[in-house]
Amino acid sequence: MSNDISDDPWAQRVYLTWLARDTRYALTALTALTAYAQNTPVPPAAWVCFEDFLSFLGKVSRTLWPAPGKGPNGTDKGLEWRTKRGPFLRKILEVEDSSPLKAREVRNGSEHFDERLDEWIVSLPRPTVEEWQADTKPTFPAPPMRLINVEAGTIQVAGADLDLRFMAEELQRLLTKIEDLEPSAAALPTDMAALLATLPRVPIIPFDAPAEDPGGIQAWLDEQNSTDPGTATGDTEA
Template sequence: MSDDWELRWASGARRFYVAEIVRQASYALAAVQQALSLSRDPQRRSEAWPAVQSFLTASAIISKLLWPVRADGADLKSRWRRFRADRLRTELMVSETSALRDRKVRDSADHFDERIDDLVRSQRLPKSWTDLAEEEFIRQPAPFRAIDPDTGEVLAGHDRMALTPIVTELNAVLRRCETIEPGSTSDPHVVMLLATLRWPPLPSLFEPTERPDEPVTAGASITATGPQSLEELIMLVVGQLSERPDSNRPPDAEG
């Protein structure tokens, strides 16, 4: 089974995960850039959180690709999750101490209903105004969601997360994705589409078939002037996309 998995990984399975990481990293960087811009504008500060939420969602997807949930079992699905996560972390050179692994703020934002529960369930209700003045009366802190442009932090629930380490790591991951899968960062949506065309891996369109008596190429004589395989054709298309003036390259957001 492990040999089959190694073959699957090398034959194109990795491209699916790299394409998804590229797409989500591009979303996250674009969203955090928008969130920081809006948060610095006093007239539009309230519009920043939807962008923050998009950033948190996209970076959480990458985090789960690298450190999957429900991966501790002995069943086939759990073992595959451990296998692909280990391969991705190794090939993308992501350390166990990466900022992408910390999910406290992302979890607080995702489970904000539970943070509200903690307040409204446990807060002591005053019976009179004098109760509020009593020394033993404790007002529980309300959960909060915001982006602090001065410190470059996201706040959710009662947790804080610095943006700069996440942005730095996302940009580093994108560079490593391009190294192991050239052309993968040119256009995230097209790359994902092409990844689906690459699986299952197909033989060359121009590879001769073998018969007991002689090789056969369907009676065609094909010169080597153009792409000689599906892989070469795909890489040609990706290369042309990357050279477009309006190529959708992920931004280098600043924290």
């Protein structure tokens, strides 16, 4: 195994095909989300697409900007490659740090929405009947809503906005670049390309390669071809 991703075509193929897979799924979920969001009221299915979109967008982002540290089952070698993986992929795919793919505010806001509900609940005043009657009730903070703005083309989670049109353009640009570098990602179905890319590379064994018989595989084949068929099967002449 090479010590650098740039010298390992198989590793590059694995990374690019899986990144293409997650990018396509993010685009598919985003397209469905946009279609559902045209309805009034927005149907529950839109929020399923919303969560799917953020999930696959997170996978794309973490592939390009890996999380630090080894993780519970990590190794030093794996961490070394993870450290190299992000810069290498961003370079060949021409992804800048200013890319919307790196923005995590909306994703974090959605993944940790329960924590924001906790903070809202504990900060919400509990006015008494006397306060209501005296019209001295306190100001209530706005809940941490998740909103879809179809006209503006944005989604908002706990005050953080994500421009869906800009995101769609960047995801499509990324996918096109991946397919230019790794044609199999475009020629094959999404999951099949990713699966085939991860199969171990098996070296092609030439017929004259050495085997247990010093004569090699070719010598064994020659021996089989030169053997009398009747003798090989145990037959005798009548």
